[in-house]
Each structure stands twice: as C-alpha cells, then as structure tokens.
Amino acid sequence: MNDKMDPDQFDEIREIIRREKEEADRSFDSHRFDAQLFERIGKAREGRSAAWRIFLKKPAPIIAFSALVLALVGLFLFRTFSPPPFQQTVRALSAVLAEAGDGQKTSGQNRTAQRIARAEYTEFGWALKGVLYAYERQALGDVSLTDALSRVFLKKTSPVASSQDREKAPFPRMESPKLRTGEDFREFFAGFLKKFEEV
Amino acid sequence: MISWPEEPPFLRVQAVPEMSEVTRAAADKETLFLGILENKKTVFWICLGYARDSVEADELAQEVFFKAWTKIDSLRDPKRHREWLFRVARNACLDHQKKKRLRRFIQGDSLEYARDERTPETLAVYRDELRLLKDAVRALPKKLKETFILRGYGGLTYQEIAAVLEIKEGTVMSRLNEARAKIRSRMKGPSHERQDGP
Numbered sequence: 277m278n279d280k281m282d283p284d285q286f287d288e289i290r291e292i293i294r295r296e297k298e299e300a301d302r303s304f305d306s307h308r309f310d311a312q313l314f315e316r317i318g319k320a321r322e323g324r325s326a327a328w329r330i331f332l333k334k335p336a337p338i339i340a341f342s343a344l345v346l347a348l349v350g351l352f353l354f355r356t357f358s359p360p361p362f363q364q365t366v367r368a369l370s371a372v373l374a375e376a377g378d379g380q381k382t383s384g385q386n387r388t389a390q391r392i393a394r395a396e397y398t399e400f401g402w403a404l405k406g407v408l409y410a411y412e413r414q415a416l417g418d419v420s421l422t423d424a425l426s427r428v429f430l431k432k433t434s435p436v437a438s439s440q441d442r443e444k445a446p447f448p449r450m451e452s453p454k455l456r457t458g459e460d461f462r463e464f465f466a467g468f469l470k471k472f473e474e475v
Numbered sequence: 476m477i478s479w480p481e482e483p484p485f486l487r488v489q490a491v492p493e494m495s496e497v498t499r500a501a502a503d504k505e506t507l508f509l510g511i512l513e514n515k516k517t518v519f520w521i522c523l524g525y526a527r528d529s530v531e532a533d534e535l536a537q538e539v540f541f542k543a544w545t546k547i548d549s550l551r552d553p554k555r556h557r558e559w560l561f562r563v564a565r566n567a568c569l570d571h572q573k574k575k576r577l578r579r580f581i582q583g584d585s586l587e588y589a590r591d592e593r594t595p596e597t598l599a600v601y602r603d604e605l606r607l608l609k610d611a612v613r614a615l616p617k618k619l620k621e622t623f624i625l626r627g628y629g630g631l632t633y634q635e636i637a638a639v640l641e642i643k644e645g646t647v648m649s650r651l652n653e654a655r656a657k658i659r660s661r662m663k664g665p666s667h668e669r670q671d672g673p
Contacts, residue, residue, distance in 0.1 A: 292605060
C-alpha cells in the first residue's frame with residue numbers, strides 16, 4: 277500500500293501529536309510525579325515490612341489459625357473422600373482372604389510354604405462358599421472366594437431392591453437387614469459365623 | 476540529570492565499601508531504579524497515547540513506574556533497561572485499557588475527552604483534530620496501535636520498537652505505514668473510513 281513512503285512524512289498527524297504532547301507537558305510536574313511515586317513505594321514497603329513485624333512479634337495466633345484452617349480442610353477432605361466403615365471392613369477382609377486363599381502375592385522365599393497353605397485355604401474357601409450359599413440361598417457358581425464375599429457384603433450395603441426386582445429374582449431369598457451401623461455389621465457377622473459353625 | 480526535590484524518602488541506602496551483600500543489592504536496585512526513572516517523560520508520552528488526557532496519562536505513568544519498581548528483580552540485563560521499561564509500560568497500558576473497557580461495559584460510560592484547563596481559543600484550534608486523532612488511534616487494531624503509539628508518542632527508534640514488541644524492524648515500518656494510512660483515512664471522514672477501516 278504505502279510501503280515505499282517514508283513513515284515520517286505524515287506531518288499532519290505528527291503536528292497534532294506534537295501539540296498534544298506540548299499541552300500535556302505543561303500539566304506534567306516532574307517533582308510532584310516523583311514525590312507521589314516515592315510515597316507510594318514507601319507505603320508499599322512499610323506495608324510489607326509491617327506484616328512481617330506483626331508475624332515476628334506474635335507468630336502464635338497466626339500459626340494457630342493456620343493449623344486450625346488446615347485441620348478443618350483435612351477433616352472435610354477425609355469425610356468427603358474416605359469410604360464408609362463397612363466398605364473399609366469388606367476391603368480389609370477381602371484383601372486378607374485374597375492374599376491367603378488365592379495366593380496371588382507370592383514371594384520367592386516362601387513359595388513352598390504358600391503352596392502347602394494354599395491347599396488348606398482352598399478347602400477353607402469351599403467351606404466358606406458353602407456358608408455363603410446357606411446364608412444367601414443362592415448358588416455362587418465358579419466365582420472366587422473374594423468375589424463371593426464381596427457380593428454378599430455389597431448386597432447387604434446396597435439400597436433395598438424394589439418389589440418388581442424381587443419378583444424377577446431367580447431364587448426367592450430372605451430379606452436381610454441393612455448394614456447401616458457398626459452394630460448392624462456385628463450382628464450380621466455373628467449370624468454369619470453361627471452359620472459357619474453349623475455347616 | 477534529574478534534580479530531586481529532596482532526598483527520595485525510600486532512598487536511605489547509599490553504596491559504601493563496607494556494606495553487606497544484602498544492603499549492597501538494595502542500594503544497587505535503587506540506583507538502577509533511579510536510572511530507569513529518567514525515562515519518565517517518554518513513558519508519560521506513551522501513556523498519553525493510550526489515555527484520553529494528560530491527567531489519566533499521569534496516573535498511568537505512576538502505575539507503570541510502580542510496577543517497574545516491584546518487578547525490577549526480573550530485569551536481567553540492566554543495560555537494556557529502556558527496552559524492559561517500555562515493555563512494562565506497554566503491558567500496563569494494555570491492562571488499563573482492558574479495565575477501562577470493562578468499566579465502560581458495566582457502567583455504560585461514554586468516552587470523555589480532555590478535562591479542559593485551556594482557553595477556549597486554544598481549544599477551538601485543535602480540539603476537533605485531536606478528538607479525531609484519538610478516535611482514529613483507538614480504532615486501530617492492537618498491533619498497529621501499539622507500534623504507532625511507541626513511535627508517534629514515545630518517539631522510540633525502529634530498533635527499540637522492534638525490541639520491545641519482539642518483531643523485525645521491517646515489520647515495524649510496515650505497521651507504521653499501515654497505521655498512519657488508516658488514521659489519515661479515518662480522520663478524513665466516514666466514507667474513507669468505510670473503505671479503509673479495519
């Protein structure tokens with residue numbers, strides 16, 4: 277477009293800018309400008325050092341307040357993200373049984389001992405499956421012991437099934453109480469052990 | 476050399492041989508800042524290009540130097556402090572414009588022009604022209620506007636503009652040409668503006 281023109285040839289524009297700058301210069305007071313700037317910088321510095329001075333003089337309230345805030349945040353996160361106690365118990369039981377019965381986590385050193393123990397635990401597993409069958413009145417099929425236990429516990433902790441679902445169920449079964457509290461869980465487990473003894 | 480009204484209140488450290496490292500660093504920082512402050516007129520003019528009048532430009536220039544003071548540790552090469560300062564100024568002006576646009580959007584303000592402290596005769600001579608120029612500069616695309624203001628108001632060399640905007644000198648020249656052509660065309664009237672406008 278105007279690439280070959282000298283950019284400074286636009287005298288008209290330059291003249292307007294020159295006059296504007298001239299006018300602005302008249303109102304620009306260099307000393308006042310500096311004074312204002314130094315005052316602002318000084319205040320900002322004092323503010324920063326005052327905050328440190330307060331902290332250094334009385335750190336206890338600030339530390340206590342920070343700790344309280346951290347504790348509250350921690351409690352909130354714990355309550356939000358931690359699983360309910362029954363799930364924790366189920367997981368712990370499942371983990372123990374998985375390690376003992378299925379023998380998935382074997383180390384090189386105690387492989388022989390594990391092999392012997394596995395045979396015993398297989399028997400124990402079948403016995404447990406029998407108990408679960410007796411308790412739930414349902415065939416468990418060829419599922420691992422961990423899955424079988426999880427299934428039972430999950431049923432106990434899941435919401436009550438609708439009447440329609442109950443009609444559709446292949447095997448009629450006893451309605452079991454919900455595990456809402458630790459007491460419910462203890463009762464359920466006591467019943468479970470009783471069945472185990474019977475079998 | 477700037478003549479100080481009195482010793483600046485924040486300047487209490489003077490470089491002497493037996494100072495500690497920390498004190499020396501603080502003294503160096505203040506000396507460097509005083510060197511940077513010598514460009515206040517140029518910064519003020521650049522701000523004038525973005526502002527509607529000298530009062531706003533003054534406030535904006537204050538903001539620029541305050542930011543420069545707080546960010547002075549990020550200045551790696553003190554020899555290139557002018558380039559660094561003008562970059563700070565440009566960013567501060569762009570931030571200011573964004574805030575102004577937002578305020579105008581929220582409050583529905585219309586643009587105001589210079590608070591008149593001049594005689595009616597002086598005003599009559601160039602106020603219309605100035606308003607036209609300001610409108611035309613404001614209507615420029617961002618890239619053209621900043622190049623034009625750095626050159627037209629700040630009086631920076633092509634080399635300095637190229638360094639501040641991190642572009643080639645040739646690009647600076649072509650942007651300036653384009654900006655001036657757009658400004659002229661807009662100042663001539665609405666018919667020209669429609670043809671050449673962004």
